[in-house]
Amino acid sequence: MTLQRTAAISLAAFLVSTTASALTITIDGENHTVPASNVSFTEDGITITGISDGSGDGDGSGDGSGDGDGSGDGDGDGDGSGDGDGSGGGTSGSCSDLLGGQSGYECQDPIEFTSLNEKKFEVRQTTYVYPFTAPSEQVGGKLSSAYTTTNPSNRTLWIASEPGIPAAQVDPNCSVDGYENATLGWLTFEYKRYCVMEPGATYYLHMRIGTVDDSSSNVTYSETYITNYVN
Structure with missing residues (x-):
């Protein structure tokens, strides 16, 4: 001025x-x-x-306008709110995390449920848990387990929405046991006398020696071949 x-x-x-x-x-x-x-x-x-x-x-007033730049600190606070988004990534849905160290169960690699064709599985007193994704379309099939000559014994298969749910606690249509052949029927739509799954959802195939109600056995190791016959 x-x-x-x-x-x-x-x-x-x-x-x-x-x-x-x-x-x-x-x-x-x-x-x-x-x-x-x-x-x-x-x-x-x-x-x-x-x-x-x-x-x-006049120069002095210009310095005052610099305080306006200081409002940029507010922008920094906004960035900090991103930490909230980051915390959302901490929730895990892996088999092991969901199992939470529950004894008697052991997570295995995921399987291609509809592609099982005489696939050999080990069967033990420890329950092996296999994650899989149900078919996205409305279909059905039969999961068939045939024992081998290696230490044949009773064995139990069941499907659950989470790992670690005992066979006796799932829908009876979703569990089966047997000494020779054991077959479990499944569908991705509602129907009686079948194990019904939601299309595209994650499920867990459980497998162990013994019957649905009794896991005790003198056999500690066996094998079975499983085929999924999809209609």
């Missing part, structure tokens, strides 16, 4: 160069250009009006 003030300055304090319409005045090493009409000579020295004040009030 330009101050309209009058200054009486000693001739010894400045140098003046003139043009036709303006004067450039050097005061203490600083140049000031003012209209020639703003300079008048008196007995006490020279009177000058319209010299810019070196205190620069």
Whole structure:
């Protein structure tokens, strides 16, 4: 901001160069250009009006606008809210996590449920749990387990929506036991006398030695071949 003030300055304090319409005045090493009409000579020295004040009030207001930049700290707080989104990624649906260290069960690699074709499985007193995804379309089939000559014994197969659910606690249509062949019928739509699964959902095939109600056996290891006959 330009101050309209009058200054009486000693001739010894400045140098003046003139043009036709303006004067450039050097005061203490600083140049000031003012209209020639703003300079008048008196007995006490020279009177000058319209010299810019070196205190620069305008610059000061500019610094104040910098406080507005400080509002960017608020943006930083917004980024911090992203931690909430991150915490959502901590929920895990893996077989082992869902099982939670429950004794007597052991998660195995996922299986391609509808592609089982005389696939050999080990059967032990420990319940092996195989995650799989039910077919996404409305279909049905029969899961057939045939024993081998390696330590034949009773064995139990059952399907549950979570790992670690005992065979005796699932829908009776979703569990089967047998010494020779054992067959479990399943569907991805509602129908009586079948194990009904939701299309595209995750389920767990459980398998162990023994019957549905009794896991005790003198046999500790056996084998079975499983085929899934899809209609």
